[in-house]
Amino acid sequence: MIELSAHDHSFCIERVLSDAKAICAEKGVRLTDQRQAVLRILAASHVPASAYDILNQLNKERKEKGEAMLAPVSIYRALDFLLQHGIIHRIESRNAYVACNESPNGHHSHGEATIFLLCDQCGRAAEFQSESLGGLIETIADKARFSPNAPVMEIRGLCEECQKLQSDA
Ligand SMILES: [Zn+2]
Numbered sequence: 001m002i003e004l005s006a007h008d009h010s011f012c013i014e015r016v017l018s019d020a021k022a023i024c025a026e027k028g029v030r031l032t033d034q035r036q037a038v039l040r041i042l043a044a045s046h047v048p049a050s051a052y053d054i055l056n057q058l059n060k061e062r063k064e065k066g067e068a069m070l071a072p073v074s075i076y077r078a079l080d081f082l083l084q085h086g087i088i089h090r091i092e093s094r095n096a097y098v099a100c101n102e103s104p105n106g107h108h109s110h111g112e113a114t115i116f117l118l119c120d121q122c123g124r125a126a127e128f129q130s131e132s133l134g135g136l137i138e139t140i141a142d143k144a145r146f147s148p149n150a151p152v153m154e155i156r157g158l159c160e161e162c163q164k165l166q167s168d169a
């Protein structure tokens, strides 16, 4: 669980990167520089970023260093890799991506549902796991003889900070 209030992101970035390295080592896949660069951008913020946000930011950094520009396809490839290994999540309602912040090792337990609380004002996303919601979804799916994928729920609203700002205004 992450806090919605402002905090030092250097800790988040280091944790997300070391978790990702551990996952890749365990699966025998490579966290290439490009994949790592994409992940670093996602881990630096709890506001989900689109593929173009990531592309623009990386190309800005590369331009400053005099390096060749990246094409969108390389960002999509890196995102696909990170999604496939459970290192990041896609926020469907925003067509954006966020680093997985819930579990200490990036593994979601089977039978749990993932819930994202999405703030309409500041854009932040907070990730939670729920066994009881996962169980409820399984019961409903069973009745319909439906085989669900790992369920993800996106709930929009206002975070604590934005509620305070609104009541102060
Ligand atoms: Zn997650």
Ligand SMILES: [Zn+2]
Binding pocket: 119, 120, 121, 122, 123, 124, 158, 159, 160, 161, 162
């Ligand atoms: Zn907010």
